[in-house]
Amino acid sequence: MMQVSRGLEDVIIKTTSLTFIDGEKGILRYRGYDINDLMNASYEEVIYLMLYGDLPSRGELEEVKSIINESYDVPESVINVIFSLGRSCDPIGMMETAFGALASVYNPAWDKERDKETALKIIAKASTVTCNVMRAKEGLKPKVPEPSESYAKSFLRSSLDKEPDELEVKAMDNSLVLYTDHEVPASTTAGLVTASTLSDMYSCVTAALAALKGPLHGGAAEGAFNQFVDIGSPEKVEEWFSRKMEEKKRIMGFGHRVYKTYDPRAKIFKRLAESLSSRKPEAKTYFEIASKLDEVGEKHLSEKKLFPNTDFYSGILFYSMGFPVYMFTPIFALSRTLGWTSHFIEYVEEQHRLIRPRAAYVGAEKREFVPLEKRS
Secondary structure, X not given: OOOOOHHHOOOOOOOOOOEEEEOOXXXXXXXXEEOXXXXXXXXXXXXXXXXXXXXXXXXXXXXHHHHHHOOOOOOHHHHHHHHHOOOOOOHHHHHHHHHHHHHHHHOOOOOOOOXXXXXXXXXXXXXXXXXXXXXXXXXXXXXXOOOXXXXXXXXXXXXXXXXXXXXXXXXXXXXXXHOOOOOOOHHHHHHHHHHHOOOOHHHHHXXXXXXXXXXXXXXXXXXXXXXXXXXXXXXXXXXXXXXXXXXXXXXXOEOOOOOOOOOHHHHHHHHHHHHHHOOOHHHHHHHHHHHHHHHHHHHHHHHHOOOEOOHHHHHHHHHHXXXXXHHHHHHHHHHHHHHHXXXXXXXXXXXXXXXXXXXXXXXXXXXXXOOHHHOO
16 A cells, blocks of 8 residues: 555655745744844845845845836726625635636736746735725725835735834734745645646635635634633633643644744744734733743643744734734735745746646445446
C-alpha cells in the first residue's frame, strides 16, 4: 500500500525563495529579511520585494505605487454583485463572489512579461473589494479607494469614512506586512492547485479565498477576539481558563501547525495592539484580558509547545481601528493576496507542473456485477 501523508503534512509541493520559517526558533523571513526588520519598510516596499526579489529603489517604489493607484477601479457590475448580496452574507464568501466576477471580466492569460503587473492590479482591486464588502454589510454607499501616500491609508479611508492618523496608518501598514505570506498553508495550496491548471490569476485568488473561508483556516482572529469578549474582565481569566481545560476545549489563538514557540508575528501584533487599544477603553480591557490569558496559557501550555499565534492579538488591533469583528478575516485576505499571487507566479514561471496527486485505494477487490432483476 502507498504511504499516505494525511493533510499533506511534511509533503514538499514546491520550492520557494519567498518565505523562510523556522518553527522551532520562531523565525520568519521574506526573501531573507527578518519580519522584525520589515516593520521598518512600507507595505509597498514589501510588495516589490515579494514580486521582484529585492527591496526597491525610490524610482521602483514609485512605479509600483503608480500602478496600484491607477488600478483601484473595478467594473460597476462587480460592485453591483457585492451590494446585491444580503447584509447577513459571509464576508469571505462575498469576496469569493467578487473575485469570481473579476475573473470573468479580466481573465488574464499567463505571460511572464505581464504577470507581476497583473498581480499589482489584483492587489489594488483587493482593497476595493474588501472595503466594499464592509460598506455593503454596514449599509453604506459604494466607494473606490482614492490614491494617497500609502495603500494602508487609502484602505482605511475608504473603509471607515474617516481620516486615519499616523499611528493607525503605520499599524495597518505593519499588519499588512505581517500577514503577507506564510509559505503554503491551505489557502495558498488551493490557489496553487488552480494555478497549476493555468487558470487565470483572479480565479487562483478565488480558490484561495474558498479555502480561507473554512473555519479551520480563516476566522482564528475572530475566534480569539470573541473569547476575550466572553471572558469579560482580566480577573476572570484564570477561572475561565481552568474551565476550558476541564472541558478539554481549545484556546483560540494558541498553537500553530509550524511554530513550536511564540509566533514572531504575535509579538509584533501585541505591541501594536497595546499601543492602539490604549485609546479605546473597551479595547484596552480586551488587551488586558488577552495579556492575562497569554500569561496563564504560557504557564500551562508551553510544555505542549502551544504559544500565542499571529491571530491572538490582531483582532484587538483591528477592533481598536474601528473594524467590526467580521472584517478580521477579510483584512487577512487583503494582505495575503500579495503572498498568494507571489507564490502563483513563482510556481507557474519557474516550476510549473499540473498538480495531480494520487489516492491509495482501500475499497473492495474485484466484484461480479449482478443484474438488477437477480439482486435480492
